[in-house]
Amino acid sequence: MSSLSALIRRNTKLFFKDKGMFFTSLITPIILLVLYATFLANVFRSSFVDALPKGFNVSDGVIDGLVGSQLISSLLAVCCVTVAFMSNMLMVQDKVTGALSDLTITPVKRSTLALGYYISTAVSTLIICFIAVGAGLIYLANVGWYMSVSDIPLIFIDVFLLVMFGTALSSIINFFLSSQGQISAVGTIISAGYGFICGAYMPISSFSEGLQNVLSFLPGTYGTALIRNHTMNGVFNELSDIGFPSEVIENIKDGIDCNIYFFGDKVEESTMYLILGGSVVALVAIYIIINVLKRK
């Protein structure tokens, strides 16, 4: 146990001391913030206003709350996975620098080493993502707060699960990397690509049906949907309170990926949790197994 905690402390310290790795992990959220500041906020806003049924007036506060909560959910969904990938690059860097050899000559089991990387990555990512949740909530309090008390713990649970998923996925992919060039390549692909496939830059519902079906197989999609549902739940309740018909609200939810359909069938929230939780367990198991089996 002391070996595992020592590994976790070491890995976490190294991540936060390595400024390159730390700031690179924040690239995607920063890109998203820049996109939001330059044009995404306006796109979200105008698409929502255009979609309003005739005769309905919505205050600027509600629209700001809706656009803001959509941004926060996108930001968190991206952070949970991209920060995990970058934080987990330590396992590749250890191969490159030879530090891994220094760890594997000790009597510590390979499964312990693997868990050390997994937990420290999860811890580092959770620290950053929880700070991001806090910052997001402060932002929403300023632009338009409609969340209920029960939404907040659910957002933390969603972020926790999505971080566990991102960490497990990155653990398996990074396991097969062994050079600085591969680190850069994967980092770039994840940073640039994940924002699209998770629906952060544009809603999945705006993609072609085929692509939507492909993305419905990715567990991360459900993580994004969960966060989005819980950050936006208060705004939807407000819309309902001011008289929006439930069909209209459902249409809005469809349009911004709060509702996910698996080949036409709507996936319930409880199922989303099962998919996300189950995939975390499965991916962690695969990660531990490939580590234990690895000895050239």
Add this chain to the structure above:
Amino acid sequence: MSNIIEISNLSKSFGEVKAVQDLSFKVKRGELFAFLGLNGAGKSTTISIMCGQLKKDSGKIVVDGADLDKSVDKIKSELGVVFQNSVLDKSLSVYDNLKSRAALYGISGNAFKDRLNELSELLEFNGILKRQVGKLSGGQRRRIDIARALLHKPKILILDEPTTGLDPQTRKTVWNVVSQLRHQENMTVFLTTHYMEEAADADYVIILDSGKISAQGTPLQLKNTYTGDFITLYSITEEQVSLLDKPYEVIRDAYRIAVPSTADATKLITKYPDIFTDFEITKGKMDDVFLAVTGKRLTGGETK
């Protein structure tokens, strides 16, 4: 002296490349054992297998009575390894590095502090405990590498080309520490090196070439087997040297004659006492042994 390492019929291939081929040797407890060979000779592969980092294809490895196939963790706790390049975390302090590595051997709390005090005194790094490893000089870093290898009081210290790239003064310091450790703790030292003078100081040397043992023995045995003696003659003329009817080499202020053995040298001296008034007899060097055995010359980490 009993054997602390026994390796028999060890083989390992990477695809078509036979890195180690049917290697068998023994290392005695407390001795300085040297593995000599070019890059790719199989030295690092053998060490990696011993440390449980690579799987062997065949053969048997027993370290201090423990079979690698059955007790890899026990063997790992008896080995301390100084890698060719420092593998500590450069952005962490010396203290954090040593603390995190010690914990992997179950050493923490007061046990760690006591061991750290012992090692910092022995290797004189007390003043740099809080400094980042990446900001240390080459010599300082090497001392910390050695300290890391010794944290768990291993019975065998593996030094993988430990002095490559170090200045002569630091090399001397490293060897003084290693020598002190051997005598204080009866530690076995398993050395791989490119430096002939380091191999010459070993108790036993194995020369590896293309994954096979080309020669083995004490430095004296190797020199006697694979090289002759050299007689250096001073204060004579070339005409006098040619009277000996032996091939000779002209050096700055003397002539050097190669003879097959010390006995032959003695015969020559007694036959020509007038010529041998100022001379010295020296054994061949490990460079000559290596050249004779492998047909390759190796100096300070580079082949020629």
